[in-house]
Amino acid sequence: MRLLERMRKEWFLIGIVLAIAGAKLEPSIGVNGGPLKPEITVSYIAVATIFFNSGLSLNTEELTSALVHIKLHLFIQIFTLAFFPAAVWLFLQLLSITPINEWLLKGLQTVGCMPPPVSSAVILTKAVGGNEAAAIFNSAFGSFLVSKHDLIFLLLLL
Numbered sequence: 576m577r578l579l580e581r582m583r584k585e586w587f588l589i590g591i592v593l594a595i596a597g598a599k600l601e602p603s604i605g606v607n608g609g610p611l612k613p614e615i616t617v618s619y620i621a622v623a624t625i626f627f628n629s630g631l632s633l634n635t636e637e638l639t640s641a642l643v644h645i646k647l648h649l650f651i652q653i654f655t656l657a658f659f660p661a662a663v664w665l666f667l668q669l670l671s672i673t674p675i676n677e678w679l680l681k682g683l684q685t686v687g688c689m690p691p692p693v694s695s696a697v698i699l700t701k702a703v704g705g706n707e708a709a710a711i712f713n714s715a716f717g718s719f720l721v722s723k724h725d726l727i728f729l730l731l732l733l
Contacts, residue, residue, distance in 0.1 A: 625697060637708045640708070641708030641709045644709060648709070648716070652713065652720070660687050663687030664687070667683060670683075691714065697714060
């Protein structure tokens, strides 16, 4: 009975492990053009579902009160889109003197310049009892600021 309780409590982690194992066993299901159509389901349906579910759990007062915290949003966006990429860049300068593959370093630099995924920002903030409305706003706003065009520009700079 104790194992079943633990599995109910850790259902999300178990689901992630099962999804990774399934992808390892049958990777052709999740490729572009495959049966899951990730180019559509991930880009549009999954993101919309996350925002919709998160929005359902918030009342209007929470959302409007979160929008007026300009200093909070400014801090989060500067930290996410300026400080963290700069810190990653400095760390990569140290790593560049090691025999690590150059393309791995470029990939780390690219990931370091991207905003956190919507699902991570919302789910983890909710899990620790943080300001979920502010997390939703900043995740959406950060993703809006770093559009696909900006990523292409970033990759050209590398």
